[in-house]
Amino acid sequence: xxxxxxxxxxxxxxxxxxxxxxxxxxxxxxxxxxxxxxxxxxxxxxxxxxxxxxxxxxxxxxxxxxxxxxxxxxxxxxxxxxxxxxxxxxxxxxxxxxxxxxxxxxxxxxxxxxxxxxxxxxxxxxxxxxxxxxxxxxxxxxxxxxxxxxxxxxxxxxxxxxxxxxxxxxxxxxxxxxxxxxxxxxxxxxxxxxxxxxxxxxxxxxxxxxxxxxxxxxxxxxxxxxxxxxxxxxxxxxxxxxxxxxxxxxxxxxxxxxxxxxxxxxxxxxxxxxxxxxxxxxxxxxxxxxxxxxxxxxxxxxxxxxxxxxxxxxxxxxxxxxxxxxxxxxxxxxxxxxxxxxxxxxxxxxxxxxxxxxxxxxxxxxxxxxxxxxxxxxxxxxxxxxxxxxxxxxxxxxxxxxxxxxxxxxxxxxxxxxx
Amino acid sequence: xxxxxxxxxxxxxxxxxxxxxxxxxxxxxxxxxxxxxxxxxxxxxxxxxxxxxxxxxxxxxxxxxxxxxxxxxxxxxxxxxxxxxxxxxxxxxxxxxxxxxxxxxxxxxxxxxxxxxxxxxxxxxxxxxxxxxxxxxxxxxxxxxxxxxxxxxxxxxxxxxxxxxxxxxxxxxxxxxxxxxxxxxxxxxxxxxxxxxxxxxxxxxxxxxxxxxxxxxxxxxxxxxxxxxxxxxxxxxxxxxxxxxxxxxxxxxxxxxxxxxxxxxxxxxxxxxxxxxxxxxxxxxxxxxxxxxxxxxxxxxxxxxxxxxxxxxxxxxxxxxxxxxxxxxxxxxxxxxxxxxxxxxxxxxxxxxxxxxxxxxxxxxxxxxxxxxxxxxxxxxxxxxxxxxxxxxxxxxxxxxxxxxxxxxxxxxxxxxxxxxxxxxxxxxxxxxxxxxxxxxxxxxxxx
Numbered sequence: 001x002x003x004x005x006x007x008x009x010x011x012x013x014x015x016x017x018x019x020x021x022x023x024x025x026x027x028x029x030x031x032x033x034x035x036x037x038x039x040x041x042x043x044x045x046x047x048x049x050x051x052x053x054x055x056x057x058x059x060x061x062x063x064x065x066x067x068x069x070x071x072x073x074x075x076x077x078x079x080x081x082x083x084x085x086x087x088x089x090x091x092x093x094x095x096x097x098x099x100x101x102x103x104x105x106x107x108x109x110x111x112x113x114x115x116x117x118x119x120x121x122x123x124x125x126x127x128x129x130x131x132x133x134x135x136x137x138x139x140x141x142x143x144x145x146x147x148x149x150x151x152x153x154x155x156x157x158x159x160x161x162x163x164x165x166x167x168x169x170x171x172x173x174x175x176x177x178x179x180x181x182x183x184x185x186x187x188x189x190x191x192x193x194x195x196x197x198x199x200x201x202x203x204x205x206x207x208x209x210x211x212x213x214x215x216x217x218x219x220x221x222x223x224x225x226x227x228x229x230x231x232x233x234x235x236x237x238x239x240x241x242x243x244x245x246x247x248x249x250x251x252x253x254x255x256x257x258x259x260x261x262x263x264x265x266x267x268x269x270x271x272x273x274x275x276x277x278x279x280x281x282x283x284x285x286x287x288x289x290x291x292x293x294x295x296x297x298x299x300x301x302x303x304x305x306x307x308x309x310x311x312x313x314x315x316x317x318x319x320x321x322x323x324x325x326x327x328x329x330x331x332x333x334x335x336x337x338x339x340x341x342x343x344x345x346x347x348x349x350x351x352x353x354x355x356x357x358x359x360x361x362x363x364x365x366x367x368x369x370x371x372x373x374x375x376x377x378x379x380x381x382x383x384x385x386x387x388x389x390x391x392x393x394x395x396x397x398x399x400x401x402x403x404x405x406x407x408x409x410x411x412x413x414x415x416x417x418x419x
Numbered sequence: 420x421x422x423x424x425x426x427x428x429x430x431x432x433x434x435x436x437x438x439x440x441x442x443x444x445x446x447x448x449x450x451x452x453x454x455x456x457x458x459x460x461x462x463x464x465x466x467x468x469x470x471x472x473x474x475x476x477x478x479x480x481x482x483x484x485x486x487x488x489x490x491x492x493x494x495x496x497x498x499x500x501x502x503x504x505x506x507x508x509x510x511x512x513x514x515x516x517x518x519x520x521x522x523x524x525x526x527x528x529x530x531x532x533x534x535x536x537x538x539x540x541x542x543x544x545x546x547x548x549x550x551x552x553x554x555x556x557x558x559x560x561x562x563x564x565x566x567x568x569x570x571x572x573x574x575x576x577x578x579x580x581x582x583x584x585x586x587x588x589x590x591x592x593x594x595x596x597x598x599x600x601x602x603x604x605x606x607x608x609x610x611x612x613x614x615x616x617x618x619x620x621x622x623x624x625x626x627x628x629x630x631x632x633x634x635x636x637x638x639x640x641x642x643x644x645x646x647x648x649x650x651x652x653x654x655x656x657x658x659x660x661x662x663x664x665x666x667x668x669x670x671x672x673x674x675x676x677x678x679x680x681x682x683x684x685x686x687x688x689x690x691x692x693x694x695x696x697x698x699x700x701x702x703x704x705x706x707x708x709x710x711x712x713x714x715x716x717x718x719x720x721x722x723x724x725x726x727x728x729x730x731x732x733x734x735x736x737x738x739x740x741x742x743x744x745x746x747x748x749x750x751x752x753x754x755x756x757x758x759x760x761x762x763x764x765x766x767x768x769x770x771x772x773x774x775x776x777x778x779x780x781x782x783x784x785x786x787x788x789x790x791x792x793x794x795x796x797x798x799x800x801x802x803x804x805x806x807x808x809x810x811x812x813x814x815x816x817x818x819x820x821x822x823x824x825x826x827x828x829x830x831x832x833x834x835x836x837x838x839x840x841x842x843x844x845x846x847x848x849x850x851x852x853x854x855x856x857x858x859x860x861x862x863x864x865x866x867x
Contacts, residue, residue, distance in 0.1 A: 060489070063489050401465040412470040
């Protein structure tokens with residue numbers, strides 16, 4: 001007979017764990033099963049580059065310990081990859097054959113790496129970095145690596161490139177777009193970041209396509225546009241991720257690029273919710289269009305909202321919309337990006353760029369409301385900026401002050417709002 | 420039951436931006452003189468005044484939720500959100516989770532810092548001379564008292580916003596089950612202390628004496644149980660009418676004889692239960708139904724009697740004033756009063772703003788109580804024969820009494836002369852109290 005549970009949460013990273021927390025705040029009794037494809041305790045994909053570098057001990061990256069689940073009355077099911085969903089029967093079928101019937105289901109299954117269609121790539125050994133075992137494997141491969149090639153200059157690729165370089169490898173990063181970290185920073189600040197990498201011996205090729213990959217002398221050979229061939233005894237593919245939704249084949253759950261959800265993270269099926277990298281939800285800047293916003297703080301937020309809705313928490317609230325945001329730490333420098341840099345006629349843009357000191361600050365304001373703020377080596381409280389955007393705080397009375405001292409002025413505004 | 424925690428509170432109106440808190444923090448945490456190393460950041464606002472960026476040690480912390488390395492965790496015993504530098508990978512995502520600026524890059528390149536409350540002895544608060552920062556430890560009361568049995572029945576019926584129910588429940592659960600309670604006519608029995616429809620309102624023996632004989636009856640009850648060899652607290656919860664006016668002769672007699680009684684006066688400055696008539700405790704200028712405001716009269720024309728000082732002059736074992744806006748102070752005094760009532764007469768005078776009779780919004784009760792104290796209209800002190808009279812909250816830098824008066828309908832009619840009269844009376848009372856407490860003046864040189 002199938003196992004029964006009131007709440008089934010699939011995925012044990014930030015969205016799943018926050019949902020669990022929210023459910024248990026409102027319902028201490030209801031049976032709760034947390035299932036994850038990983039064999040270990042829960043961890044965050046974001047910590048993996050630090051496992052690769054050796055900074056984080058793979059035994060000490062777990063976000064909860066076993067005792068936590070026991071104390072919370074949660075059945076923690078590791079090594080459980082969701083294979084199929086039978087929405088009609090409220091039944092989840094796992095790759096192991098286990099079947100669980102649920103009353104309410106949260107899909108927080110995250111994302112998986114996308115492997116680009118490069119001829120020959122499927123014939124060569126390459127790494128991806130999404131799971132703890134990926135990270136442990138990559139770290140082991142690092143020991144003998146002299147030449148590393150990283151495909152993709154997103155956050156994972158850049159984090160990994162830095163750590164590969166610190167481990168002593170000669171690293172080349174190849175990015176198809178014309179800059180590093182597209183989507184988070186404009187070209188100018190991206191050039192600052194790219195320069196830091198160049199200063200530390202990392203070769204970054206932007207606007208560059210990879211034509212082919214093949215095996216040669218026990219290593220990979222990557223041929224790039226122009227015909228040059230790069231040798232790599234370690235190849236990392238980090239060209240992006242896509243929602244992990246294959247198990248939904250044949251389900252009535254509506255999907256686009258991810259699982260479509262409303263502002264309570266509810267899918268088109270009335271007892272199935274989705275949160276985190278797998279969910280496609282309201283974008284704050286997209287006029288109601290639903291977007292993928294695969295970023296950790298938003299996953300936590302979505303998980304919490306879903307959990308409250310699932311447990312019928314009377315304090316449940318609605319999602320205010322996904323804001324692109326990130327923090328980035330590289331070679332002792334730091335960058336913060338919150339919101340959008342879109343420039344229209346009705347946008348005021350204030351920009352300071354001090355290439356010599358490696359400082360960059362850009363503030364985008366529309367109708368006296370903050371739209372985006374981006375800084376490199378400028379102290380900013382990302383959480384305050386995020387809240388100023390979400391609340392549409394009127395910057396009119398303090399605009400001049402905000403532009404010259406964004407951190408202090410943001411702190412004053414939020415300190416007053418919270419009081 | 421959950422736990423409550425201590426916290427650093429900030430009153431921006433007192434902050435003068437001196438920066439001593441930041442200096443103290445930088446010294447304590449980084450051995451530096453640079454305010455940038457401080458984990459508490461006071462920020463000047465463009466339009467004047469100062470604001471604060473400091474970790475709130477949130478109950479439901481987002482910084483912890485967004486940490487990918489398990490480097491942040493809330494300690495369920497201390498309430499502290501602790502940062503583990505070994506696990507931290509410097510990704511700075513925690514700064515994205517905090518909307519207070521409470522965790523941010525610190526002096527050491529690339530590493531975040533946050534307040535750790537200095538292990539319960541925050542140096543910033545110690546260094547603050549303006550009173551803007553305070554370390555609030557009232558959670559102790561909740562943690563200590565929260566699990567004591569509530570000895571009043573559920574469903575007491577007070578006016579909306581009245582703090583008397585709070586006082587009744589708090590004091591009785593502290594005194595405990597070995598108690599005989601007397602509640603003379605007034606708001607307390609009106610709210611149901613003696614019960615409704617034959618059902619008792621408390622889980623201890625309770626009786627409803629006359630206004631005039633409360634202390635006499637309690638004295639007898641205590642003596643009876645003592646003779647029987649039982650240690651029972653004889654306790655009164657009475658209004659100011661039942662204490663200062665109608666109840667005074669028996670109160671005075673019992674105090675003078677040193678009866679072992681715990682007498683708590685809930686002073687709402689009048690007979691509020693029966694229609695808001697004036698009492699001996701009604702202040703000058705106040706509107707009541709018997710001191711109306713019209714063409715001829717503008718409220719009460721006499722000053723209130725200073726009942727707690729009258730009780731001091733009885734040389735009671737213990738006399739104190741208290742306010743529900745200062746619960747730690749109230750609890751400390753309640754403990755002393757309970758102890759003293761085992762040896763003699765203990766008198767506790769608690770101010771209880773009356774939402775209905777004083778005419779202010781129901782949600783302002785504690786604020787009215789606080790302003791009364793902050794303006795010295797009500798002064799907090801205690802007395803016992805050995806130590807003399809001691810002021811428990813400094814009388815320095817009071818708010819103008821008009822700040823207190825303007826919050827209530829019963830003073831709305833006051834003219835400038837009346838306000839000045841009240842201010843003069845407040846100043847006079849403060850001077851009297853200061854002189855009585857100065858150098859622990861022995862009020863009763865003969866007593867030991």
